[in-house]
Structure formats: structure tokens, C-alpha cells
Amino acid sequence: MEEQAAKVSTSQVGIEWRLDYLQNFAELETQLHQILFRLRSPQSIATCRRVEAGGLFKGSIEEQAQLLEAAVRAGCHWVDLEMESIDRAGPGFIRRFKSVKTIASYHDYRKMPPVGDIYRRMKRLPVQVAKIAGQVRTLADNLKIQKFLKAHHAGNPRLVMLGMGPAGIPSRVLGLKWGGAFTYASPGSHSAVASGQLPVSAMRSIYRVDHLDHRTQLYGIVGSRASVSLSPSMQNAAFNAKRVNAVYLPCETGRLSDFLKFARALGFAGFSVTMPYKRAIIRELDWIDPLAQQIGACNTVAVQRGKWMGWNTDAAAVVEVLTKRLRLAGSRILILGAGGAARSAAFALRGEGAGVFIAARRDAVARRLAREVSAEVVPWGAAEGLDVDAVINATPIGMAPNTDAVPIDLARLRVRVVFDMVYYPMETRLLSEARGRGLTTISGLEMLVDQGARQFEIWTGESAPRALMEQAVRQGFDHPELE
Numbered sequence: 001m002e003e004q005a006a007k008v009s010t011s012q013v014g015i016e017w018r019l020d021y022l023q024n025f026a027e028l029e030t031q032l033h034q035i036l037f038r039l040r041s042p043q044s045i046a047t048c049r050r051v052e053a054g055g056l057f058k059g060s061i062e063e064q065a066q067l068l069e070a071a072v073r074a075g076c077h078w079v080d081l082e083m084e085s086i087d088r089a090g091p092g093f094i095r096r097f098k099s100v101k102t103i104a105s106y107h108d109y110r111k112m113p114p115v116g117d118i119y120r121r122m123k124r125l126p127v128q129v130a131k132i133a134g135q136v137r138t139l140a141d142n143l144k145i146q147k148f149l150k151a152h153h154a155g156n157p158r159l160v161m162l163g164m165g166p167a168g169i170p171s172r173v174l175g176l177k178w179g180g181a182f183t184y185a186s187p188g189s190h191s192a193v194a195s196g197q198l199p200v201s202a203m204r205s206i207y208r209v210d211h212l213d214h215r216t217q218l219y220g221i222v223g224s225r226a227s228v229s230l231s232p233s234m235q236n237a238a239f240n241a242k243r244v245n246a247v248y249l250p251c252e253t254g255r256l257s258d259f260l261k262f263a264r265a266l267g268f269a270g271f272s273v274t275m276p277y278k279r280a281i282i283r284e285l286d287w288i289d290p291l292a293q294q295i296g297a298c299n300t301v302a303v304q305r306g307k308w309m310g311w312n313t314d315a316a317a318v319v320e321v322l323t324k325r326l327r328l329a330g331s332r333i334l335i336l337g338a339g340g341a342a343r344s345a346a347f348a349l350r351g352e353g354a355g356v357f358i359a360a361r362r363d364a365v366a367r368r369l370a371r372e373v374s375a376e377v378v379p380w381g382a383a384e385g386l387d388v389d390a391v392i393n394a395t396p397i398g399m400a401p402n403t404d405a406v407p408i409d410l411a412r413l414r415v416r417v418v419f420d421m422v423y424y425p426m427e428t429r430l431l432s433e434a435r436g437r438g439l440t441t442i443s444g445l446e447m448l449v450d451q452g453a454r455q456f457e458i459w460t461g462e463s464a465p466r467a468l469m470e471q472a473v474r475q476g477f478d479h480p481e482l483e
């Protein structure tokens with residue numbers, strides 16, 4: 001506990017001590033006193049959440065109160081008292097802590113609770129802060145949080161309101177901007193005590209939660225697994241470096257319509273689109289770049305004078321990274337896969353005058369794409385003897401956790417350049433085998449940074465700080481929960 005707290009202890013970060021996570025309370029007061037003395041933490045919150053309120057503490061309410069009193073004697077400045085205990089023990093429960101500040105808290109780990117009723121009850125209590133946290137299922141739930149925080153931020157007690165779960169990340173990042181008294185973060189990437197909680201380091205240095213204001217422009221990435229995307233690290237690093245007052249949020253949702261409502265209500269200035277919405281977003285656009293239209297996939301939307309404009313920066317990124325290694329016109333390129341990324345590559349490369357071969361496990365899908373771009377089909381697993389300038393892996397084969405898999409046996413192919421779109425791990429087995437054979441390699445990371453840099457340039461009109469964006473992605477890999 002102390003080690004984790006020491007990592008984050010700064011003047012603007014308070015520390016919540018979750019006493020219910022302790023196995024042994026025997027030396028609590030002495031030990032906590034020593035730790036607080038050593039850390040000189042400006043604000044310490046003692047919390048001992050009981051099982052019935054979603055915590056781990058199995059003792060009685062009296063035992064809970066005694067532990068919290070010990071924490072106050074040790075030097076904590078705040079105590080968090082859950083509404084379940086306040087309701088059961090009566091108003092005398094709060095009066096036991098009148099020497100410190102108090103938070104009345106309510107957590108619902110299944111849904112967003114009826115916040116109006118709860119806040120009305122909390123307002124009658126002699127506490128400084130009312131905290132309401134509920135599991136959110138949709139991005140639109142963040143809008144309810146925004147509305148409630150804006151309506152009550154000047155009230156007494158001060159309000160903290162959070163959405164738990166991946167879809168609630170925007171409420172954690174934007175909570176202070178919306179008027180919340182504070183927001184919560186975890187000390188490290190593996191120590192979150194609630195779903196969707198981000199590390200303090202990410203909240204401060206990636207999302208800069210304490211610098212967002214009413215002029216901050218909103219961007220984000222929409223996808224069914226957007227909460228593990230590396231794009232927020234990459235794009236926020238670019239915004240910070242270029243001093244653009246903007247924040248880029250992970251917008252995870254199972255329904256595109258949910259994101260549309262959310263992005264429109266908050267006035268997003270632009271966003272990235274990832275699986276599985278790259279095709280479905282097209283019908284929401286006011287204008288689409290002709291190449292993106294042909295490909296049938298859009299990964300970048302910029303909002304200009306209220307109009308939604310779409311591009312496909314994957315296609316341009318494929319051309320860019322390959323052009324650095326070979327002359328595309330007249331070259332022969334084998335694409336493995338026939339999904340969205342393969343389509344982007346096929347259209348873009350044909351447009352540059354390259355000859356394209358497509359191999360995919362579903363022959364009919366490979367044939368359809370080949371017909372659209374005038375390419376040749378190679379049966380899946382039968383590329384033996386083919387002589388090409390480059391091969392592109394546009395399947396997820398080799399992606400973690402299946403890092404031993406390769407999409408093709410390089411020994412059976414004559415090829416010079418091997419390009420793997422998979423970027424996790426950064427060096428796939430396919431790339432290390434290619435390197436071992438003395439072939440030129442291109443990693444998915446290079447493409448990821450290039451397509452992201454193009455998005456940044458579309459949104460801001462400024463040149464993207466590519467080296468820094470790459471560094472941010474590499475650092476993102478240090479958080480193993482990220483893709």
C-alpha cells in the first residue's frame with residue numbers, strides 16, 4: 001500500500017486508503033500513522049467498504065466505525081461513509097467523525113442508480129461531499145452524469161459522480177471539467193479498485209484531467225473494445241505536444257447509435273473509428289473521401305461546421321510505409337486476408353499501380369475483393385512458389401495471445417519485404433522470421449502511428465509529432481492491459 005501511495009503522492013493527488021483490503025487490522029493505527037507521516041500526503045481518505053456496499057469488509061458497522069476512527073487518529077483527513085451504513089446506524093454515525101471531513105457514498109455495481117433520490121437524501125446529511133458511482137452500460141449514461149454534475153456542482157455537499165465500467169471512462173476524465181469535486185484513479189495499471197478506473201499517471205499526463213476547461217475540444221475513438229486502444233495515448237501525446245486544447249477519449253460501446261448520441265450531445269470535433277464500426281459509420285457522414293467510399297470503410301471523422309466528413313487513413317498509411325521500401329508502380333504484392341484492413345491495402349495499392357494477389361481463408365470473400373480491385377486470387381495456404389515484392393499480413397494471425405502463429409511459411413515464398421499489420425506484439429513471429437532471412441520488415445506499429453498521424457493532421461491542420469506519437473504507443477505497450 002505504502003509503495004503504491006508513494007508513487008502517486010503529489011500536492012494535487014489525495015490518497016484513498018481502502019482499509020477493507022487489509023487482512024490484519026492489529027497495527028492499523030500505528031502503521032498508517034507512520035506511513036502518512038513519511039508520505040506527507042496532503043489529503044487522505046479512509047474507506048472501509050462493507051461487503052453489502054460492494055467492498056470486502058465483513059465486520060459489523062460498529063467495527064467499521066472503530067477502524068475508521070483509528071484511521072482518523074492516524075492522521076486521515078477524510079472518511080468515506082457509505083449510505084448503507086449511515087442508513088442502518090443512524091445520524092450518530094456521521095457525528096462520530098466530526099473532527100474530519102466526510103463523504104457520503106453510494107455505489108451501484110449493476111446499474112446507474114436513481115441519482116436524484118440519492119442526492120436528495122445525501123443533501124440532508126452533515127457531510128462535505130456526496131459521491132455517487134454507478135455501473136454504466138452506455139456512453140449515453142455519461143450524459144446523465146454530465147447533466148447532473150452541471151446542475152448540482154455548486155450545491156452543498158459538493159458532488160462526485162462517476163460511471164463505472166469501460167463505457168464510463170469519459171465521466172472519469174471529464175468529471176472535473178463538468179464540476180465534480182474530485183475524480184478517482186488507481187495508483188498503477190493493475191491496482192484499479194473499480195472497473196474503468198485509470199492509473200493516476202494516465203489521468204494526469206495522458207488525459208490532463210486537471211487542465212480541461214470549457215474550451216477543450218473533444219475527440220475520441222469509438223469501438224467495441226475502445227477502452228484498450230493505444231490511440232488515446234498516441235493522440236493525447238500529440239495534442240499535448242502541439243499545445244492543442246483537446247482531449248481524446250476511449251468511447252467503448254456495443255452500439256454505434258449510442259456513440260452517435262453521445263458525440264453529438266458533447267459536440268465532438270472529430271473521432272477515430274475502429275472495429276466493428278468502420279463500415280456502419282459511413283451512412284452517418286455528410287461527406288466521404290472517394291477512396292474511403294470505394295473501400296467501404298472509414299476510420300477517421302472530422303466535424304467541420306457541423307458536417308461529419310470521413311476518411312480512411314489506413315489506406316494512405318499502407319502506401320506510405322511501403323513506398324519507403326519499394327517502388328509501388330509495377331510491383332507485385334500479396335495480401336493475406338480480405339477483411340477491412342486488407343480492403344484498404346488492396347484499393348490503395350491498386351491505385352498506386354501495384355499488382356495485387358489476395359489470399360483469404362474464405363475463397364468467396366477473396367474473389368469478391370479481387371473482382372472489385374482487379375486483383376488475382378491465390379488459394380489460402382497455397383502461395384508456394386509465388387514470386388512477389390512484398391507480402392502483407394492483414395489477418396490477426398500472430399496477435400497476442402497467439403504469438404506462435406504465422407500466417408504464411410516464408411520458406412515457400414520468394415519475397416523481399418514483409419509487412420505485418422499486427423502490432424501487438426510489436427515484433428511478431430512473422431517479422432522475426434523475416435528478419436532472420438535477411439528480408440526487409442515493416443511492423444504494424446509503423447502503420448498504426450502513420451494512420452494516427454494522418455488523423456491528427458486532418459483534425460488540426462498541423463504536422464503531427466510522429467516520433468513522439470510512436471514513443472507514446474511504445475510506452476502504452478508497457479501497460480499489458482492495453483492492445
Ligand code: NAP
Pocket residue numbers: 275314337338339340341342360361362365393394395396397399421422423443444445447448449451
Ligand atoms: P477483419 O476485418 O476482421 O479481417 C480479418 C481478416 O483475417 C479476414 O479476412 C478474416 O477471415 C481473416 N482471418 C481471421 N482469423 C484468421 C485465421 N485464423 N486464419 C485465416 N484468416 C483469418 O480485421 P481487420 O480490421 O482487417 O484487421 C486485420 C488485422 O490488421 C488485425 O490484426 C488488426 O489489428 C490489424 N490492423 C492493424 C492496423 C495498424 O494500424 N497497424 C490497422 C488496421 C488493422 P474471415 O473473414 O474468414 O474471418
